[in-house]
Amino acid sequence: MYIEQSxxxxxxxxxxxxxxxxxxxxxxxxxxxxxxxxxxKVSENSFPLxxxxxxxxxxxxxxxxxxxxxxxxxxxxxxxxxxxxxxDLLGPLGNGFNYEExxxxxxxxxxxxxxxxxxxxxxxxxxxxxxxxxIGAGSKEKIINYGVNNYSIATDNGSQGFHGTxxxxxxxxxxxxxxGKTKIFGCGPNAMLxxxxxxxxxxxxxxxxxxxxxxxxxxxxCQGCPVETENGQSYLLVCKDxxxxxxxxxxx
Amino acid sequence: xxxxxxxxAGLILKNPVLLxxxxxxxxxxxxxxxxxxxxxxxxxxxxxxxxxKGNPPPRITETPSGMLNAIGLANVGVEVFIKxxxxxxxxxxxxxxxxIAASSIEEYVECTKMLSIEETINAFEINVxxxxxxxxxxxxxxDLFAVGKITxxxxxxxxxxxxxxxxxxxxxxxxxxxxxKENGGDGVSAINTxxxxxxxxxxxxxxxxxxxxxxxxxxxxxxxxxxxxxxxRNVDIPIIGIGGIMDWKDAIEMMIVGATAVQIGTVNFINPxxxxxxxxxxxxxxxEKSVNKITGLxxxxxx
Numbered sequence: 077m078y079i080e081q082s083x084x085x086x087x088x089x090x091x092x093x094x095x096x097x098x099x100x101x102x103x104x105x106x107x108x109x110x111x112x113x114x115x116x117k118v119s120e121n122s123f124p125l126x127x128x129x130x131x132x133x134x135x136x137x138x139x140x141x142x143x144x145x146x147x148x149x150x151x152x153x154x155x156x157x158x159x160x161x162x163x164d165l166l167g168p169l170g171n172g173f174n175y176e177e178x179x180x181x182x183x184x185x186x187x188x189x190x191x192x193x194x195x196x197x198x199x200x201x202x203x204x205x206x207x208x209x210x211i212g213a214g215s216k217e218k219i220i221n222y223g224v225n226n227y228s229i230a231t232d233n234g235s236q237g238f239h240g241t242x243x244x245x246x247x248x249x250x251x252x253x254x255x256g257k258t259k260i261f262g263c264g265p266n267a268m269l270x271x272x273x274x275x276x277x278x279x280x281x282x283x284x285x286x287x288x289x290x291x292x293x294x295x296x297x298c299q300g301c302p303v304e305t306e307n308g309q310s311y312l313l314v315c316k317d318x319x320x321x322x323x324x325x326x327x328x
Numbered sequence: 329x330x331x332x333x334x335x336x337a338g339l340i341l342k343n344p345v346l347l348x349x350x351x352x353x354x355x356x357x358x359x360x361x362x363x364x365x366x367x368x369x370x371x372x373x374x375x376x377x378x379x380x381k382g383n384p385p386p387r388i389t390e391t392p393s394g395m396l397n398a399i400g401l402a403n404v405g406v407e408v409f410i411k412x413x414x415x416x417x418x419x420x421x422x423x424x425x426x427x428i429a430a431s432s433i434e435e436y437v438e439c440t441k442m443l444s445i446e447e448t449i450n451a452f453e454i455n456v457x458x459x460x461x462x463x464x465x466x467x468x469x470x471d472l473f474a475v476g477k478i479t480x481x482x483x484x485x486x487x488x489x490x491x492x493x494x495x496x497x498x499x500x501x502x503x504x505x506x507x508x509k510e511n512g513g514d515g516v517s518a519i520n521t522x523x524x525x526x527x528x529x530x531x532x533x534x535x536x537x538x539x540x541x542x543x544x545x546x547x548x549x550x551x552x553x554x555x556x557x558x559x560x561r562n563v564d565i566p567i568i569g570i571g572g573i574m575d576w577k578d579a580i581e582m583m584i585v586g587a588t589a590v591q592i593g594t595v596n597f598i599n600p601x602x603x604x605x606x607x608x609x610x611x612x613x614x615x616e617k618s619v620n621k622i623t624g625l626x627x628x629x630x631x
Contacts, residue, residue: 077360079601117598122393122546122574127598166361166600292388292395293597296357299350299373299399300388310381311402316357 077295078103082163085139087155092217093145094189095155097163102138104167110197111172111286111320114140115294117164118153126292127166128154129315131192131263134199134223140165143192143222169294170319173197173284179259182207185272187242187264188218193286195223197261208253212242212264243271255280262286262323270328283323289314303327330614331621332607334368336566336588337489337514339451341368341423344622345579345607348570348593349374349427349453349493350399354413355420361600366607368589369423372413374455375443376428377435379405389526389535394545394572395594396524398538401429406442418448427493429455433474437481444486451488453568454478457495457520469495469520472507479511491568493517494555496548501555502562515566517591518559519552545594546572553585560586560627574602576609583625 082101090096104114115127128150134141144151157163175182175197182205184194191211201207209227213219216235221227229237230245238245242264260283262272269285276283291301294315302311303318304327312318312326332343349371352358364370382402389396404413417424426449430436436454443449456478457469468474475492483490492508494501496519505516521542526535534540552571559567569587572594573579579590595602614622 079361079599124390125393125545125594125598126390126395290386290388292397292594293600295360295600297351297353297600298388298397298597299382299402300397302382302385302387302402304384 077167077169080104080165080167082140082165084157084159084161084163086159087157090222091220094220095144095146096133096141096222097144097154097157098139098141099163099165100138101140101165104165105135105138105140108132108135108140108168108196109172110175110200111193112168112170113294113319114142114165114167115169115291116142116154116166118150124150124153127294129169129291129294131286131319132168132196133192134195141195143189143220145189166294170315171317173261173286173320175201175261177259179282180206180257181253181259183246183253183258183260184209185242185246185260185262185264186210187212187268188214189220190262190264190268190286191220191222191224193263194261198224210242210246212245212268241268241271243268243275246272247275250275250279258282259284266328269323273323273328276323284320285323286319287314287321287326287328288319291315330611330619332611332614334589334623336568337491339423339489341589343368343607343610344583344587344589345603345610346371346423346425346568346589346591347596347603348591349455351593351596354409354417356416358596358600359420362604365421366604367422369425369450370420371425371427371453371591372417373403374401374427374429375403375406375409375439376401376430377406377439379403379408384537386536387538388541391524391526391543392547394543394547396526396536396541396543397521398536398541400538406439410442410446414446414448423450424448425451425453425491427453427455433478433481436478437485440482441485444488449488451491452482452486453491453493453517454482455493455520457493457497469504470498472503475504476507476511479508479513483512489514491515491517493520495520496551496555497523500558502558505559505563505565505567509563509565513565515568515588516559517568517570519548519555519571522548522551544572546574548572549578553581556582556587557585557629573606576606576613579606579610580613580625583622584627584629586627586629588626
């Protein structure tokens with residue numbers, strides 16, 4: 077884990093709402109794994125005060141990529157950053173996906189900005205596994221397909237691809253993927269992950285999901301990002317015990 | 329050479345910078361980013377006799393120049409702490425102050441007793457001011473009699489320095505410092521967080537599940553300075569100053585108004601190396617201003 081002053085190499089809008097920022101951060105890039113994240117300080121002063129967590133979207137050579145939507149003041153400031161400016165990163169944080177296990181079929185299920193951790197995972201998987209990607213979005217304009225090829229699309233309003241949710245789309249094609257030989261990776265809003273969990277538990281699929289939570293530190297000391305364990309007895313921390321969890325281990 | 333060392337109620341610190349309870353865990357995570365041995369010490373996350381699960385999410389939210397938290401004293405409990413956390417703390421080569429939170433006077437006494445025999449622990453900070461759990465916090469911190477009694481009982485069963493962490497959510501904090509002194513307490517830590525809340529205007533729901541939380545960060549620094557100054561001018565007792573310290577200038581300001589040592593909290597979440605940077609900044613300032621002993625700054629205000 078490092079505190080690294082990265083340098084912005086590009087910052088561009090890739091659809092109606094989403095930005096992709098590329099920064100040069102050799103130390104963090106050299107040790108990052110798919111599914112990990114960085115906690116980013118978007119300003120040098122006290123507003124916004126806290127860092128903001130972003131999934132590591134991709135890594136190439138000494139560069140890191142992050143995808144983000146403008147949600148509040150922090151992401152608004154990030155969207156205005158120019159090439160050559162510095163960006164203070166803390167990372168890589170958390171545990172990544174376990175993708176080196178035995179499975180024949182990899183299935184990626186992404187809802188909206190939930191695509192964020194997958195370009196990097198796909199880069200690691202593409203040579204060895206048969207991988208299929210399912211992308212969900214509210215409408216055609218909101219589809220984010222950065223870093224993915226050969227994907228199926230679901231839109232809530234039916235403006236492109238399957239008319240319905242991305243989990244419903246997966247369900248309609250699930251017969252193609254034998255449960256003993258398949259591993260599913262998911263990321264997206266909690267409502268989507270909840271449905272994905274139902275499907276995976278019911279049909280007995282191995283599944284890992286990356287979850288999101290507001291947090292202050294990102295490395296386990298503030299205790300601000302709890303997620304309840306499946307049995308309800310205790311909390312795990314999204315930052316340190318996650319953000320990737322076995323879908324069966326947590327209550328969504 | 330500047331002498332940065334501090335003697336606070338017999339506890340020798342190599343410098344006056346401590347990391348505040350709840351912002352450093354039990355030392356292991358933050359040591360990935362910073363050299364804890366360069367600090368005056370660390371104050372461990374509040375311990376209770378039995379483990380506590382903590383509050384449901386959301387537990388934190390950002391506010392202008394600050395943050396609200398309602399963690400709910402999530403902790404591993406005294407037994408697990410002794411077995412699993414002390415071995416790491418032992419290796420840190422810095423002062424270890426153990427923070428204790430409880431829901432009864434008996435529990436404060438029992439926790440302190442169990443931990444007192446641990447050589448690794450150099451002092452105790454008794455948390456009578458957590459705003460986020462129904463029992464075991466603010467209801468003691470608002471009650472002069474209870475604060476006096478807790479101080480007296482805990483002091484009676486430990487030979488180690490006892491600091492009482494005071495609430496700012498009272499009308500006269502110096503009255504509480506006075507009671508701590510009268511009952512044999514070695515010092516006070518001031519201040520804990522301020523009670524606050526934040527609501528989402530679209531859903532009309534509170535932004536943290538506990539509804540209210542403790543406000544920390546640079547937003548509370550002026551309040552903390554005023555409370556420390558109030559204690560300094562009214563009670564002769566060592567003060568550990570806490571509240572909104574973000575850099576070395578804030579730390580020095582806190583010492584000038586009366587703090588013997590300082591704790592830094594929220595800034596650790598943003599820059600886990602801030603403590604070491606603050607120590608270096610204080611040393612540089614002292615050199616430039618020909619302050620040979622850091623103790624010369626304590627309560628050196630010109631009013």
